[in-house]
Amino acid sequence: MAENAYCIAGKIVELLGSLIYEELSSAWGVQSDLKKLECTMLAIKVVLLDAEEKQESDHRLNHWLGQLKDVLNDAENVLDEFQYQILQKEVLKRRRSTRKKVGYFFSGSNPLVFRFEMAHKINGIRERVDDISDLKAEFNLAARLEDRKTTMHWRDMTHSFIPSQNVIGRDDDKKKIINLLMQHDVDENVSVIPIVGIGGLGKTTIAKLVYNDEQVVRHFQLKMWVCVSEDFDVKRLITKILNSAVGNDENLSIDQLQMCLREHIRDKKFLLVLDDVSNEDHIKWIELKNLLLGGCNGSKIIVTTRNSSVATIMSIAESYNLDGLSQKDCLSLFVKLAFKEGEEEQHPNLLEIGKEIVKKCRGVPLAVNTLACLLYSKVDEHEWISIRDNEIWHLNQKESGILPALMLSYNQLPFHLKPCFAYCSIFPKDFVFNNLLLIQFWMAHGILQSPKDENLELEDVGNLYMKELLSRSFFQDVEQENILYFTFKMHDLIHDIALSIAKRECSVVTKKATLAAEVCHLSFLDNGQEVTTQLEKLSKVQTIIFQTDQSMSLLETCISRFKYLRVLDLKNSSFEVLSSSIGSLKHLRYLDLSFNHIIKQLPDSICKLHSLQTLLLENCHNLERLPKGIGDIIKLRFFMVTTKHTCLSEKAVGCLSTLRSLWIWRCVNLKCVFEGMEEGRLTYLRTLVVGDCPSLTSLTLSIKHLTSLETLIIRDCKELSLMEVAGEEDNQDLKLSLQNLMFFRLPKLEVLPQWLQGSANTLQLLWIGGCENFTALPEWLPCLKSLQTLWIDNCPKLSSLPEGMEALTELLIYGCPNLSRKCREDHSCTTDCS
Incomplete structure (x- = not known):
């Protein structure tokens, strides 16, 4: 994955230019070395795009990029240690603990020794970068800047069910x-x-x-x-x-x-x-x-x-x-995917070039589809000609016309999308991706560019990248599960392309596998001594995914050996207690313990993972408690939890002030959430999902403090009425950001809460389903000026709509016989009385 050199260089330059690094480097006496490193990195970064394009035809350049990437990875790890120290300092500040501040901040008994070690590492990195930088003049590389603008051509999602009219020939x-x-x-x-x-x-x-x-x-x-x-x-x-x-x-x-x-x-x-x-x-x-x-x-x-x-x-x-498609059918498919309806008539020259491109695809629909999506809405003839006349068509074609077409599509990707695609190779063929978790995976490896728009979060950047890859047909079999997430797969040939790009950096570990020393990302299919022995020559592993249940001894080996882990996926494992050694992984960003049905507790040392961004504890039904110091994970953004707790207090969850997405799932004993939550907590939270919590009676939710909340989904909580939510008394002054609100199977919900009026200018979707005692929509509902979609299903006691609902874009009523009858008389809406 040579494309990572450009990506990592960008991250390093960004970190070195931040104010916090300037302050820290001055305090530690490494300011001069870091400044020199920053200048050298800037000089290297501007020629990397040119280098990465030319490396295939120049073996020496390819070797130079490999050396550069090796030192860049080391530099990133060292700077990550700086970042960890900054986070430790922040934790101590929050604890208001002066007594332990110095010792804890420098992570050692002697802060002077620690300073010396860090200065030595920085100096070594700078010298290696200088040596590599001196060699770049031999390759006559041109300075180039990447156009980071992502042009979106988003289309409706496809599903595993394929309508016959969408298949040609x-x-x-x-x-x-x-x-x-x-x-x-x-x-x-x-x-x-x-x-x-x-x-x-x-x-x-x-x-x-x-x-x-x-x-x-x-x-x-x-x-x-x-x-x-x-x-x-x-x-x-x-x-x-x-x-x-x-x-x-x-x-x-x-x-x-x-x-x-x-x-x-x-x-x-x-x-x-x-x-x-x-x-x-x-x-x-x-x-x-x-x-x-x-x-x-x-x-x-x-x-x-x-x-x-x-x-x-x-x-x-x-x-x-099965034979290839005819030229006529291939052209019909190409026109359907490359042009908007009727657009081909306006661009006859493009159509002629398209016919020649289609001939090169040799009747293979995937090749036609891939290149058509690549050219969709592009009207510059030079772009079409460059695809038609590209030298890649002269490659040896093991799969008829498909390999050149796929490689062409990959080569045309913007550089910031290439590592995102290549990292997908670590997952097995036919893997069902979840867009939310894949974005968190990308974030863990730092391959999402920092947004220039201050209103965008990293998750938004990841979503844009995801949609761009989808629009270019790198993913398929897309199924929209709900408004929050969708699933998809990679065609096996697309997966092969990703594997060829990842080369020796991603490996599947079996008893018979041969692992290259430079491998960074591992997916385990086997265990045993043979597997453990293979790990001895590895030192730079950043990703470990256990596809099958693994022994605690293998996990301990991985934790002790691979100190630079960013991703650790232990999904479907089966151990009662997670090893306390997990706390040593200070670089860890992503930890998945989901579907461990017997785990009972997490070690307190997990709270030392200050850099952790994603923690998944879904369906950990026997998890007795969350560690008391969980608030020390001060970078946590995505948290999914199942626990035997009866109350997720302010200290357990509310203290996670950096959360963007919180999923509270299948907590059968849970009675209350957010008890004692103070102002200023969860102010960055954008998504809250509470589901399958049959004992839950209270959210004690200070809704007025959740000013960033955009999506709220509550389902299958039979004891929850939502009437106790704080903020009811002063709802007229609420300024909320809620866009999507969904209530499913809440038998105690009778009316909508008053605080919903605080989202009058933002709420776009309201869905109420399976609420058997829901009786009425409030008269103030038409005052929600941004409301576009209202879906109501299986609410048998609901019998009327308030006046003024005609402005809705979509009104869907299902399983509400009394309301459906009246709606047919008074409104033009979609209903189903069955």
């Missing part, structure tokens, strides 16, 4: 495959239909079209979809099949899984799609297939694969070979 293929599904085979009760074709042809797309076809839905009693990718592990596949069928995510033995699978498919005609299969081990396939023979005659398995030999192993029937 596959009607005949769809009909033929459906006919194969309807055929009755006398030889076996479960038959396999392989769909074979090169990557990017649309094998998965055509399988989805067939899978969701009404005729197919009626024909099969049970449908299941599993993406296989590279790891054809029978136990894992059975688990995924069951999860697709019944949502079963229990940790069962292989025998229990087999019994569950047989029981569930018994006497049912089923359709199973095994997407993206590459397994050529006949024994593994027979082992899985034998478990699928208990269904009714006529059950079918669709297999999509790039490899014809895989199809031969899995089926005695002839494969369905």
Whole structure:
């Protein structure tokens, strides 16, 4: 990931130029070295864009960039130690503790020794940077500045369900495959239909079209979809099949899984799609297939694969070979994606260039799609010609026309987006990304540019980057879960491109893997002594993701060895107590302990993670308490918690004054939140989600203090009425920023709280669902001048709307029979009385 050199250089320059560093460097006597380092870094940074473009054709330049990046990483780590000291000082200031100030601030028994060590490190970094800088003159590099403006061409999101009208040129293929599904085979009760074709042809797309076809839905009693990718592990596949069928995510033995699978498919005609299969081990396939023979005659398995030999192993029937699209269909697809409707008629020259680009794609829809999205809304002929005539088309093409098209699209990315894309390679193929968590992951590695607009947060920058990558088709299968987040995947070929860019810096750790010494990001699939031994030669690891449950000894090894960790993902682990050694990871920004169902407590040392930005404790049902000093995590921005607490007091959560997003989730014992919260707490909080807390009776929410809150979602809290919220008495003077408000399944909610009037100029969406005792909308509701969308569903006692609701852009009523009847008489709105 050579692009990181430019990214890291920018971060270092930004840090060195800050006032806080000037003050600290002066106090520590390293001001001169840091100033020289800043000047040298500025001189290097301006030529890095040119260097990164030329490195592919100049081996020496590539080596120079590698050396530079190595020292930049070391410089970032040293400056991060400065930053940690600043945070420690802030913690002590908050504690108002003068007695321990000096010793704690310098993190050692002798502050003079610490100063000397830091000065020595800074001097060493500066000398190495100077040596590397002296060499740059040999490469005749031009000074360039990046245009950081991100041009957004955002379109409506797609979903895993693909409407047939959005797919071009596959009607005949769809009909033929459906006919194969309807055929009755006398030889076996479960038959396999392989769909074979090169990557990017649309094998998965055509399988989805067939899978969701009404005729197919009626024909099969049970449908299941599993993406296989590279790891054809029978136990894992059975688990995924069951999860697709019944949502079963229990940790069962292989025998229990087999019994569950047989029981569930018994006497049912089923359709199973095994997407993206590459397994050529006949024994593994027979082992899985034998478990699928208990269904009714006529059950079918669709297999999509790039490899014809895989199809031969899995089926005695002839494969369905998917061909490339015709030139006519490719051009239709290109025009649909590259131009706004009718725009191609206004730009005939662009259309002619587009025809030539389409020819180079050789009938591969993914190639057409990628380049069309790249050129969307661009009207400069030179940009189109540069794509048509690019030298990259002369590459050896292992995947027909797809590799050059994908690399072209990547090369055209702005430099600040390239590391964001490349970092996605650390996740496995077919990984379901969550936009909120991926943005936090990017933030942890510091690859989001600081916003120039003071009204934007880093999360907003990440959201812009995400949408730009989506608009360029680097992600697919987008599903909007709610207004806060959506999920998506990467096409396996796009993932391959990310892996090729990440090169030796990202590695999957297995017992047989070979790890390069320079690896920085690890994803563990195996454990054991073989894995631990491989870690001994590594020293610069910044990311550890455990894909499977790992031993405490391996975790201890990682914590003790890798002191520069930024990301530690322990999701789905199973240990009762987190090791106290976690507190030594002072560079840590992202810690995920979600879905650890047996963890009982967090060590107090976790409060030493002053740099931590993201802490995920979702579905930690047995977590007894949060550490008393959790307020010392003074950079925390995203916090998701499940706990056995009965009250999240002001000291437990309210003291986290830097929070931007707070999710309180499935806390079955929780009775109150924010008790004793004072003015000035949570003033940066933008998102608050409270859900599945059946004992919650009080938020004791000082709403008037939450001046930055934009989204509030409360759901499945059967004892919560929301009438006790502080601020009711002076709601006329409230100045709130709320934009989205959602109440779901709150049986004690009868009317809307008065404080909502404080968002008269900001509230855009109001959604009330499943509130069985909700009786009336207030007469002041039309005074919410910014309200555009009002959704009401399953509120049977609601019988009327206030006057003056005609200005709404969207009014949706569902499951409110009395209100729906009156709405049809008085308003033009969308209703459903079923």
